[in-house]
Each structure stands twice: as structure tokens, then as C-alpha cells.
Amino acid sequence: MRVACIGECMVELSSLGGDQFALAFGGDTLNTAVYMARSGVGVDYVTALGDDHLSARMLAQWQAEGVGTTRVLRLPGLLPGLYMIERDARGERSFLYWRDRAPARDLFDVATDDYVAALAEYDWLYFSGITLSLYGEQGRARFIAMLRAAKAKGARIAFDGNYRPRGWAGPEAARAVFNAILPLVDVALPTLEDEQAVFGDSDAEAVAKRMTDAGVSEVVVKQGAGGCLVARGATRLHVPVPAPVSPIDTTAAGDSFNAAYLAARIKRASPDEAARAGHALAGCVIQHRGALIAREHMPEAR
Numbered sequence: 001m002r003v004a005c006i007g008e009c010m011v012e013l014s015s016l017g018g019d020q021f022a023l024a025f026g027g028d029t030l031n032t033a034v035y036m037a038r039s040g041v042g043v044d045y046v047t048a049l050g051d052d053h054l055s056a057r058m059l060a061q062w063q064a065e066g067v068g069t070t071r072v073l074r075l076p077g078l079l080p081g082l083y084m085i086e087r088d089a090r091g092e093r094s095f096l097y098w099r100d101r102a103p104a105r106d107l108f109d110v111a112t113d114d115y116v117a118a119l120a121e122y123d124w125l126y127f128s129g130i131t132l133s134l135y136g137e138q139g140r141a142r143f144i145a146m147l148r149a150a151k152a153k154g155a156r157i158a159f160d161g162n163y164r165p166r167g168w169a170g171p172e173a174a175r176a177v178f179n180a181i182l183p184l185v186d187v188a189l190p191t192l193e194d195e196q197a198v199f200g201d202s203d204a205e206a207v208a209k210r211m212t213d214a215g216v217s218e219v220v221v222k223q224g225a226g227g228c229l230v231a232r233g234a235t236r237l238h239v240p241v242p243a244p245v246s247p248i249d250t251t252a253a254g255d256s257f258n259a260a261y262l263a264a265r266i267k268r269a270s271p272d273e274a275a276r277a278g279h280a281l282a283g284c285v286i287q288h289r290g291a292l293i294a295r296e297h298m299p300e301a302r
Helices: 028-038 053-064 103-110 113-119 129-134 137-152 171-184 192-199 204-213 253-266 271-285
Strands: 002-006 010-017 020-026 042-049 072-074 082-087 093-098 124-128 156-160 218-222 228-232 235-239
Touching: 002 028, 020 028, 020 053, 028 042, 028 053, 028 124, 028 129, 028 253, 042 053, 042 103, 072 103, 103 129, 103 137, 113 137, 124 129, 124 253, 129 137, 129 171, 137 156, 137 171, 156 171, 156 253, 171 192, 192 204, 192 218, 204 218, 204 228, 218 253, 218 271, 228 271, 235 271, 253 271
Parallel strands: 002 042, 002 124, 010 082, 042 072, 124 156
Antiparallel strands: 010 020, 082 093, 218 228, 228 235
């Protein structure tokens, strides 16, 4: 069983207070890939990087985490994108981005036909709304065609809307693209606030109904401290968080939940068990700074 996580990793500058920042690497689908690898799932990261030393450091870090890098393209003369995270007193984040010329944006414009065809051979494909926001019209069309080919070959497709307004011309642009890909999705892992921003859904049930009506067979609506709603057809299951925690940094809360949920489902756990695994990992992650916590802080290490 092999998973491809598709998207972008950037250089991360994370506030330590005042004018002090820590340098790391992060991106929503990359975070999920790392946590899936730590959960024992075979996963490759699909992206494009530059030929600079920061890109080389990224590759080395992913390989050390057990994430496959054979699908990473290196584009000469380009640099990875950069983002800065600042946090308020509750641990909630605000972002600044420098990514207009990041190589990941060109992946489906420059990749060969053989490269794209190989992506359709994976057992699972995972991507996000941020992934979709990277590509221009031509690249996105090629990406969606690849998803259709993968689906025809029996691949399972997982998607997290993960809406970031700066990546889109407006919510209507994101809405059109999300609606186009939902019929291809097997497992959707949306966050309620994101779906409300794009679609105006009133609550988690409205999100679940809209997505199941579109053909998604399994929907997990994340609601932060409110737990999650799992919808499979007409069946609904609310899975609460095990205990409230005081977050230090909410970076990668959703990404880590997605990783644990998908890893558990791939290993044939029930949706209830998978959701509880997601809550457990996300609860650990938000009690530490940065997207990728140290291995000793993982739930199974406690």
C-alpha cells in the first residue's frame, strides 16, 4: 500500500517572541506525509523544489523521516517558497507568504507525461485546497486528469479543503474548483470554518450532506475542540476530543489529524477508531511549537 501526498513544502519562519524566529520547513500536505510515515504507512511526497541548499536540506529531512522523495522534481535556478507564522495569546496563527515563484507551482506544467502517469499508479492520493491553489489553469487541468486516471485504476482519493484566502481570487474561485474535484473524492477531511468561508455551510451536518450528495463516500468534518462528525452515507457519528487541552501552537492540527485518521483507515481501523487516533495526535501536536513535533512527543511514545 503506497500513498502519494501532493503539494508544497516551504521554508517556515516561526515567531519565538519579539524579533526572534526559528527556521524550519513545513506545508500542509508535507506535514501529513511525515505523520503518516511515522504511523508506519508507506508514503511519497510529490512536489517540485529548487536546486539550492535549503531544498537539499528539505529532502534530507524528509528522507530521515521515512518519506519517499523519488517523485520530487528539482528545478534549476528556483527557490522554495517562504512563510512566516505569528501567534496570538491563544496560539492561533496569522501568516505572511513569499511564494509567487515557488517551483511547486510549476509541477504539473513541467512534469513529463511519464511522471504524471506514474502518479496514477498509487493506491492512495492525498492533496488539499492549498495544493489546488498552487497550479494555474493548465496545470490544474492536468492534475485533475491524473486524478481521474488514478480513480479509474482503483486508487482511493483523500482531500482536505484547507482554504487559505490568499491563494485564491475569492471564495467563488475556490468553490468552483472544489466542486469539480469532489465527485472524485473517496475520503474528505474538511474543517468546518474553511467550508463556511467557501460555501457558507451552517454547520458540520450541512458540510457532510453537501459532500455526500456530491458523491464522497466518507466525510470527516473537523471542528477543533468540538470534535469531529463522521458521515458515511446516511450514517452520522460524532467523535469528541478525549479531553480539552490548552494549545500552544495550532500549526498542523488538521494536518496531523488527517495523517492519523488516514493511517488508521488504511490499516482497516473503524472510522470511530480512526477519529480517536486523529484527535490523539492533533492534541499532542498543538501542545508544542511548530508543525512537526519531536518523535518523543508522539502519542505512542508517551
